[in-house]
Amino acid sequence: MSAARETTDVLVGGAGVAGLACARDLLGAGVGVRVLEASDGVGGRMRSDRVDGFVVDRGFQVFNTSYPQVRRRLVLKDLRLRPFTPGVLVHTPDGRLRFSDPTRRPRTLPDLLPGRLAGPRDLAAAGLLSARDMLAPPRLLKRLRDTTTRAALADAGVSDAFVETFFRPFLSGVFLEDRLETSSRVFHLVWRSMLRGTLCLPAEGIGAVPRALAAALPEGTVRLGTPVERLTADGAATADGREVPARAVVVATGPGPVAELLPGVRVPHYRVVTTYYHVVPRSPLGEPTLLVDTRRRFLDTCVLSDVVPSYAPPGHALVATSVLGRDEERREHGVREALAEAYGTGTDGWDLLAVRTVEDALPAMPPPQPLTRTARVSPGRYVCGDHRATGSVQGALASGARAAREVLRDLRP
Known part of the structure; x- marks a missing residue:
C-alpha cells in the first residue's frame, strides 16, 4: 500500500473509548482520521469474551447512565441495559x-x-x-x-x-x-x-459500549491488529514497518505504550485488580445486588446472571468476585472460603470458569487531583485517556473530546 494512500490528517493510536471519542469528534468536524489498534478488537480494558457460553468481561465493570459523555454519544436503549439494585449488601460479622x-x-x-x-x-x-x-x-x-x-x-x-x-x-x-x-x-x-x-450492564457485556462507539465511525476508520511502534517526524510507524504520515498523532493507548511513545508524559500509578468468575448450578443470592465485605477479603462480588440473565446459559449462574492485586497461588481458595461465608452457602461445587487480571484497571487519584489535563504534548503530538481526567468512562470520553478540540484548534488556527 502506498504512503500516499496511508496519509491522513490525524492518526489516533488506540481504539479504547477515549480514542474512539476523539476520532468521532474529529470526523464530525470534517477532519480525516485513521485509528490503529494493536489488539483484535476495540475497547481497550472494556472488552467482553465468550467462554463456554458465558459472557466474561475483562474485569468486573459497571455502566453508569448518568455520565454526560455517555448520554451524548450513545443510544442507551440499543445497549439493552439491565440495572443493578439501587443499593448494596454489606456482609458483616453479624450477617448481611x-x-x-x-x-x-x-x-x-x-x-x-x-x-x-x-x-x-x-x-x-x-x-x-x-x-x-x-x-x-x-x-x-x-x-x-x-x-x-x-x-x-x-x-x-x-x-x-x-x-x-x-x-x-x-x-x-x-x-x-x-x-x-x-x-x-x-x-x-x-x-x-x-x-x-443507574448502574447497569449491557445484555452483551461491557464490550458492547466501545463496539457501539466504533459502529458510529465510517467503515474502515479503525484498523485492528496494527500496533503503533514509534512516532516519526511525519506521523507514526507501525510494527510491520509501515509509516503512516499524519499532520497530528493522538496517543490513546494504555499507560505502558503511552510511556514508550511519549517518554516525557507522566502517567500515574495504576491499580491492579483480579476478578474470579465462578459457575454455580443456581444463584446463591437471587437478586441483582452488589455484595461487599467489612473484612475486605474481596472488593465486591455479585451474581452477574441475576443482573443480566444472558451472561450465563440456562441452568447455570455466573458469580464475579474482584480482589486487589494479581492472582496468586491459593488465592482463589481463600476467596472461595470468603464467598461461602458471605453468601451463606457451600462453594465446594463452584467451578472456576476464568480469571482476569487487569494490570491497568484504574489510575490512582490521590489529592490534589486535577480533574482534566491538556492533551497537547508538543506540536502535532497529543495524548488522551482516563489518566488525563478521572478514572471512569466519563473521564476517558471527556479526555478524548478534549484531545479532539485541541487538535482542531491547532490544525485550524
Whole structure:
C-alpha cells in the first residue's frame, strides 16, 4: 500500500473509548482520521469474551447512565441495559445488612432504621452529604477543597464506625484502593453520578459500549491488529514497518505504550485488580445486588446472571468476585472460603470458569487531583485517556473530546 494512500490528517493510536471519542469528534468536524489498534478488537480494558457460553468481561465493570459523555454519544436503549439494585449488601460479622436508596425503593426504608446499619447521626450525615452532592452543580463540587475521601467523610460528620461498616468496603471496590485515599473531589463527583444515574450492564457485556462507539465511525476508520511502534517526524510507524504520515498523532493507548511513545508524559500509578468468575448450578443470592465485605477479603462480588440473565446459559449462574492485586497461588481458595461465608452457602461445587487480571484497571487519584489535563504534548503530538481526567468512562470520553478540540484548534488556527 502506498504512503500516499496511508496519509491522513490525524492518526489516533488506540481504539479504547477515549480514542474512539476523539476520532468521532474529529470526523464530525470534517477532519480525516485513521485509528490503529494493536489488539483484535476495540475497547481497550472494556472488552467482553465468550467462554463456554458465558459472557466474561475483562474485569468486573459497571455502566453508569448518568455520565454526560455517555448520554451524548450513545443510544442507551440499543445497549439493552439491565440495572443493578439501587443499593448494596454489606456482609458483616453479624450477617448481611442492606444499604439502599429509599427514594428509589421506598419499601427498603426499614433497612435504614437507626441501629441496623448505622445510628441516626450517621444516617443524617450521609443523607445531607448525598443531598448536597446530588443537587449541587458539578462546577461547585469541582471547586471544593481537595483532600482524601476519608477526610471528606469525617468533615461531613460520618463516624469512623460507619466508614468502616459501609463506605470503606463499598468505595474500595469503586476506586480499587483500600485506604480511602482517593481525591475527595473525585469522590463527590462519582457519588453524585451514582445518586443521579443507574448502574447497569449491557445484555452483551461491557464490550458492547466501545463496539457501539466504533459502529458510529465510517467503515474502515479503525484498523485492528496494527500496533503503533514509534512516532516519526511525519506521523507514526507501525510494527510491520509501515509509516503512516499524519499532520497530528493522538496517543490513546494504555499507560505502558503511552510511556514508550511519549517518554516525557507522566502517567500515574495504576491499580491492579483480579476478578474470579465462578459457575454455580443456581444463584446463591437471587437478586441483582452488589455484595461487599467489612473484612475486605474481596472488593465486591455479585451474581452477574441475576443482573443480566444472558451472561450465563440456562441452568447455570455466573458469580464475579474482584480482589486487589494479581492472582496468586491459593488465592482463589481463600476467596472461595470468603464467598461461602458471605453468601451463606457451600462453594465446594463452584467451578472456576476464568480469571482476569487487569494490570491497568484504574489510575490512582490521590489529592490534589486535577480533574482534566491538556492533551497537547508538543506540536502535532497529543495524548488522551482516563489518566488525563478521572478514572471512569466519563473521564476517558471527556479526555478524548478534549484531545479532539485541541487538535482542531491547532490544525485550524
